Amino acid sequence: MSAAPSADEKHISVYSPVATYTLPVLERAGHEYVGLLELLEPLGRVSSESDGRRLKLRYNAVDAEFAAGKTRAKIRGRDFDFSTPFLIENSRGLVPLNSLSTLLPRFLGTTVNFRESARRLFIGDVGIQISFRLDNGSPPRLALNFSAPVNPTISTEPGKLRMIFKRDPLISPGTQSISFANKVITQASYSENNGSAELDVIANEPLMASYSNNRKTIVVSAVEPGTVANGTPGTATSQSGPQNPAQMSTPQNSGSPTASQNPPQTSPQPPPPAPAAQTFHRPLAVVDPAHGGEERGAALTNTLAEKDVTLGFARLLRHELELRGFSVLLLRDADTTLTLDQRAAAANVARAVIYISLHADSLGRGARVYTSLLPVEGPSNGAFHPWNSAQAPALPVSKIVSAAIVATMRKQEFPVQASPASLRPLNNVFMPAIAMELAPGPNGITDLTSANYQQRTAAAIADAVASVRDRLGVQQ
Numbered sequence: 001m002s003a004a005p006s007a008d009e010k011h012i013s014v015y016s017p018v019a020t021y022t023l024p025v026l027e028r029a030g031h032e033y034v035g036l037l038e039l040l041e042p043l044g045r046v047s048s049e050s051d052g053r054r055l056k057l058r059y060n061a062v063d064a065e066f067a068a069g070k071t072r073a074k075i076r077g078r079d080f081d082f083s084t085p086f087l088i089e090n091s092r093g094l095v096p097l098n099s100l101s102t103l104l105p106r107f108l109g110t111t112v113n114f115r116e117s118a119r120r121l122f123i124g125d126v127g128i129q130i131s132f133r134l135d136n137g138s139p140p141r142l143a144l145n146f147s148a149p150v151n152p153t154i155s156t157e158p159g160k161l162r163m164i165f166k167r168d169p170l171i172s173p174g175t176q177s178i179s180f181a182n183k184v185i186t187q188a189s190y191s192e193n194n195g196s197a198e199l200d201v202i203a204n205e206p207l208m209a210s211y212s213n214n215r216k217t218i219v220v221s222a223v224e225p226g227t228v229a230n231g232t233p234g235t236a237t238s239q240s241g242p243q244n245p246a247q248m249s250t251p252q253n254s255g256s257p258t259a260s261q262n263p264p265q266t267s268p269q270p271p272p273p274a275p276a277a278q279t280f281h282r283p284l285a286v287v288d289p290a291h292g293g294e295e296r297g298a299a300l301t302n303t304l305a306e307k308d309v310t311l312g313f314a315r316l317l318r319h320e321l322e323l324r325g326f327s328v329l330l331l332r333d334a335d336t337t338l339t340l341d342q343r344a345a346a347a348n349v350a351r352a353v354i355y356i357s358l359h360a361d362s363l364g365r366g367a368r369v370y371t372s373l374l375p376v377e378g379p380s381n382g383a384f385h386p387w388n389s390a391q392a393p394a395l396p397v398s399k400i401v402s403a404a405i406v407a408t409m410r411k412q413e414f415p416v417q418a419s420p421a422s423l424r425p426l427n428n429v430f431m432p433a434i435a436m437e438l439a440p441g442p443n444g445i446t447d448l449t450s451a452n453y454q455q456r457t458a459a460a461i462a463d464a465v466a467s468v469r470d471r472l473g474v475q476q
């Protein structure tokens, strides 16, 4: 995905079980448009061709035909009427935003909820709900409970703690503002605009925020005098500093304002100097969707190629790992061709702490975890390792990761097996490395494209990887 768009650029955020992404919005003749191919591409297999006047598009098994400047199109052989004309620019189809609520269900076959004024598009049942609980103690604490883990950008200004949710499909609590019968924390308000939701907590004293419950709870409380200098680990104060969750938020947020960039004027005292060693560091995980481009991988069904399943699955895994504090590098985020050597080299250059290759198979049941078949070596003697056995020093840790995944999945009664395999490029990667192969679940082959099934698996892998985080790392 591209970097976060600048704040004044118009964009639309799309939330679906398989991908969360943001696209630029274009203005043409006073109407707002988005690229149709870009909109559909993260959701399934899509191709299009155009002679400049007509555009034919295929999404999974759905065929559609559009005409430049016209309001009538054909989708699945039936007429579809736009209220604003479809446009073609440089062979690229542009659809008006005001058609998305009716247009997308024709392609996706699922419910679509488009909050047009906020440019937030929800596909399927992905919304995250929020509830509030105020504890009137001293200091008062406001618990924001979310139905799924969240990762907002948090910043402060006098009297306000602001949380911006760009990648989280937060939905309205049903009211724009809630007043609290408390002298310090007086109000919370919700708004959404330009692809983001915003939650503000209003108070008469400086506020701090901390995560708990696997990032499903954010506790907002007044800063007690003295607590700032002590800087309780894991607690984010509005005074910035190394523990600030805004700095721990996803790399996509790096262009957004954070608390550290906006030192609040409400500080009762200046922030403590941040020792370099305390600077929070997000470990980097490399996720490698196997196959791609010309190289389709296994034909899982007549129409389903392994390369497409691995990409969708990789995007889910990226999200789950990010929620658990990792930075994630996807070796491909589109239908591109990469050699096995290129994949290993990219992982090695990135000096990630873990490499996870993803495959899918129509045979068998559940999931399989593979580690390299190389003989296990003792601790590294620092010698240079040849390309074909680069993995050897890291293999004991790779096996720890594999065992953690098996244990996590078995706890959830998810069928899983682990074994060594001669599966490139595992041998060529010098950090802990595993390959996951996703096989059908209880519902058979349809599980391979089921967002729910993939989501469950991705969450289990991410839980397992996070549980052995302290063991991971580049092997010297």
Ligand SMILES: [Zn+2]
Binding pocket: 290, 291, 297, 298, 306, 358, 359, 360
């Ligand atoms: Zn494969």
